[in-house]
């Protein structure tokens with residue numbers, strides 16, 4: 119089997135890094151994951167996982183774990199400002215399964231990371247080093263040499279085929295090993311909170327996602343029923359001169375009782391999450407590459423950042439396993455992925471501008487959304503949700519029917 123005996127290093131045990139580790143391990147490769155935190159991180163809040171990402175996760179055996187800890191919303195209600203009924207409801211649920219072959223779900227980021235982590239624990243060929251203090255990588259003709267300062271103070275130096283930075287938006291790999299750009303300020307803050315589901319009864323439907331437009335900001339709410347909570351994110355520009363957690367409260371307005379009720383229920387329980395974007399022209403140098411936010415963090419207004427990291431992993435793993443030189447695999451991966459990711463990032467940024475319009479532009483926007491309707495909106499996103507990153511992964515895994523092809527299980 120081509121992957122057996124190959125060794126890869128991955129920096130970062132987030133969604134992108136763990137997905138890549140799992141995909142590589144399924145081919146029999148040995149993966150060493152370097153994570154700076156002492157344990158799997160539980161930061162973050164809700165995530166929407168669309169079919170393009172879900173296909174990959176299912177391919178890696180996570181379908182049951184995700185189904186147990188996610189909600190498949192029936193739709194997305196889009197509320198104009200100050201009106202009690204939605205402009206439109208985008209249908210999810212069964213129509214999404216029929217159209218794209220996989221469900222669209224919402225879940226807590228920590229639950230997805232936990233499911234990925236537990237899946238890696240079934241592979242003896244994935245070694246996760248927590249609490250790494252620092253590391254250095256040298257790329258040479260046939261691979262990489264990696265020196266790691268481990269949590270206990272010992273240093274290990276090992277060789278492998280490639281080193282992949284999945285170390286998030288402020289990626290050390292991108293900035294120091296690839297001389298890549300720093301992250302750019304996304305000029306918005308995501309204020310996040312989790313509220314008890316019963317505190318919002320009657321305000322939003324508890325079987326679906328609600329998007330609430332307001333002048334210059336918007337809110338996204340969805341239930342996480344297995345936690346008994348609703349995830350709320352309020353996206354707004356920073357308000358100068360207003361202290362931290364008072365900023366979301368400043369957005370309250372008597373014209374929208376629904377928003378007022380949500381803000382009241384949330385009180386000052388918000389966590390600010392400044393948004394950053396990354397535009398890196400090069401996603402690899404020699405045998406050192408980037409995936410996920412490290413390569414291409416984007417604003418979350420199409421709910422696709424994690425999905426792009428998951429797709430990256432599905433595309434990169436079979437290329438690494440099957441291409442004689444890792445450097446060539448990374449070049450092919452960059453070529454295969456950059457245009458799509460750029461299109462998704464552009465769509466997200468455009469959504470941000472549309473969501474945050476002020477009156478009177480909002481009148482034209484709301485008319486256009488109503489005219490397009492739910493079905494028309496979903497048709498326009500066929501290119502996004504119908505992308506099949508998983509097929510190459512599936513084909514390559516199916517070609518390897520020996521027991522080793524499923525990894526060297528613990």
Ligand code: FAD
Nearest residue numbers: 130132133134154166285286308410411421422423424425
């Ligand atoms: P991260 O999750 O940042 O993981 C990086 C990992 O690397 C971490 O574990 C970190 O500790 C580790 N690390 C960092 N530096 C080092 C180092 N030097 N050495 C070792 N380890 C290191 N995406 C969606 O698909 N759907 C959504 O609905 C969605 N909603 C969002 C809502 C908000 C408000 C925000 C802010 C983002 C949202 N996203 C969404 C985007 C998504 O959260 C990110 O794109 C995704 O989590 C990035 O995953 P990652 O693995 O690339 O990076």
